[in-house]
Amino acid sequence: MPRRPPKKSAAPTAEEVVIDALGPQGDGIHKSAGGPIYVERALPGDTVIAQVQRSGGALRGELTQIITPSPDRIEAPCPSYNVCGGCTLQHANADLYRGWKIEIVRTALGKVGLEPKTWLEPTYLEAGTRRRVTFAAFKSGKAVTLGYFRRRSHQVAEINACLVAEPGIMDLRQRLGPLLVPLLQGGKPADVFIQSVNGLYDVVITGAVGATGVPDFKIYDAATTLVQTAKVSRISWRASENDDAEVLLEASPIHAVFGALRVPLPPLAFLQPTALGERALVEAVMSALPATGKFADLFAGCGTFSGPMLERGTVDAFENSAPAIQALNKARAAKPLNPIRRDLFRNPLLADEFKKYDAVVFDPPRAGAAEQVKTLALSKVARVVGVSCNPNTFARDARVLVDGGYALDSVKVVDQFTWSHHVELVAVFTKAKK
Numbered sequence: 533m534p535r536r537p538p539k540k541s542a543a544p545t546a547e548e549v550v551i552d553a554l555g556p557q558g559d560g561i562h563k564s565a566g567g568p569i570y571v572e573r574a575l576p577g578d579t580v581i582a583q584v585q586r587s588g589g590a591l592r593g594e595l596t597q598i599i600t601p602s603p604d605r606i607e608a609p610c611p612s613y614n615v616c617g618g619c620t621l622q623h624a625n626a627d628l629y630r631g632w633k634i635e636i637v638r639t640a641l642g643k644v645g646l647e648p649k650t651w652l653e654p655t656y657l658e659a660g661t662r663r664r665v666t667f668a669a670f671k672s673g674k675a676v677t678l679g680y681f682r683r684r685s686h687q688v689a690e691i692n693a694c695l696v697a698e699p700g701i702m703d704l705r706q707r708l709g710p711l712l713v714p715l716l717q718g719g720k721p722a723d724v725f726i727q728s729v730n731g732l733y734d735v736v737i738t739g740a741v742g743a744t745g746v747p748d749f750k751i752y753d754a755a756t757t758l759v760q761t762a763k764v765s766r767i768s769w770r771a772s773e774n775d776d777a778e779v780l781l782e783a784s785p786i787h788a789v790f791g792a793l794r795v796p797l798p799p800l801a802f803l804q805p806t807a808l809g810e811r812a813l814v815e816a817v818m819s820a821l822p823a824t825g826k827f828a829d830l831f832a833g834c835g836t837f838s839g840p841m842l843e844r845g846t847v848d849a850f851e852n853s854a855p856a857i858q859a860l861n862k863a864r865a866a867k868p869l870n871p872i873r874r875d876l877f878r879n880p881l882l883a884d885e886f887k888k889y890d891a892v893v894f895d896p897p898r899a900g901a902a903e904q905v906k907t908l909a910l911s912k913v914a915r916v917v918g919v920s921c922n923p924n925t926f927a928r929d930a931r932v933l934v935d936g937g938y939a940l941d942s943v944k945v946v947d948q949f950t951w952s953h954h955v956e957l958v959a960v961f962t963k964a965k966k
């Protein structure tokens with residue numbers, strides 16, 4: 533659903549402003565007497581003309597001219613940068629960009645009064661490594677536009693170049709356009725998710741298809757042509773984001789390998805957005821765990837961490853997604869893995885249930901693990917490793933663990949969301965035995 537645009541004040545006024553800071557969303561900030569003015573795509577050290585307007589309770593400036601560029605300003609490398617709403621910060625040099633990513637995490641922790649004992653060496657990934665991409669799709673007449681939303685708009689812009697995605701995904705996007713024409717409904721928004729797994733492509737369409745909105749024999753025919761022509765391994769469909777995906781055609785099964793586990797992935801399976809990021813996260817998690825023991829992997833997904841953890845002992849993998857649990861059950865064979873379907877928001881593990889574990893890993897969705905950390909904080913588990921893609925909810929949860937007697941030993945930033953304001957981290961907490 534398109535978001536309602538924020539309420540704007542009467543007319544914008546042109547102002548010349550010096551940018552003082554970079555905000556967590558990547559906006560340049562001018563600290564004016566009337567409050568901060570947020571200017572999209574401006575950098576500290578820039579002097580710019582901006583059309584300033586109150587919007588959604590804040591002062592926002594639309595950059596119309598750069599009078600004096602910041603010494604940290606560079607030419608954005610992507611040809612789609614001015615159209616596309618995907619990337620936030622391609623116009624800053626590497627030093628500014630990298631420092632900003634750490635600062636986002638440091639600021640979030642600082643707001644709750646926390647600072648880790650050690651900041652571990654961050655990992656920054658190259659662009660062109662994103663293996664999961666969702667394209668907005670729109671069919672008009674006999675053409676399908678497959679792109680991203682334009683900046684500050686709900687219109688789909690055809691994006692032929694994206695430097696963030698794996699090049700193979702962009703090549704596939706090119707081949708998919710005409711093949712989607714018989715599948716999608718004209719004038720109806722849809723999206724097309726592509727996940728690349730070890731050289732295989734998994735595609736999921738979300739939205740109305742065919743004449744009736746749901747698959748009929750013509751849709752299965754068109755799906756077969758798409759799979760054969762575009763060299764896709766599997767194509768699935770779901771009516772809306774709230775539905776499970778239904779496989780239309782699977783030419784070859786798709787597996788991910790996580791340490792000791794070879795997991796048959798269901799459509800839309802969660803994978804870390806880049807393979808290299810996954811490797812950095814796994815290394816950071818594993819280096820914090822004891823050499824042997826009994827482990828709990830909370831919010832386990834399809835086993836990104838459970839697989840490698842199995843090489844050190846037994847693993848209880850807690851996860852709410854039925855397809856993910858099913859996939860783990862298929863993969864476990866005789867391994868000491870116990871996949872458990874459990875909603876950890878509504879039914880978190882109790883403090884007593886943690887007694888049997890030597891270490892716990894938790895990797896919640898962006899909302900964090902508010903309910904689960906309340907009981908985890910009361911437990912006596914010696915070592916807890918948190919993985920998070922949201923520094924704000926992570927900081928909130930970390931505060932609860934620290935208030936429960938845990939020390940925040942280290943934080944490592946893994947920047948696998950290149951050029952965006954998103955950031956991933958691994959944090960290690962320890963509790964001394966009383």
Ligand SMILES: C[S@@+](CC[C@H](N)C(=O)[O-])C[C@H]1O[C@@H](n2cnc3c(N)ncnc32)[C@H](O)[C@@H]1O
Nearest residue numbers: 831832833836851852853875876877895896897
């Ligand atoms: C960020 S992903 C991490 C998955 C896995 N650790 C990985 O790295 O691949 C978060 C996981 O939490 C699961 N999840 C979301 N809400 C949940 C809930 N209420 N209870 C348990 N698991 C949940 C999602 O299905 C998803 O697999």
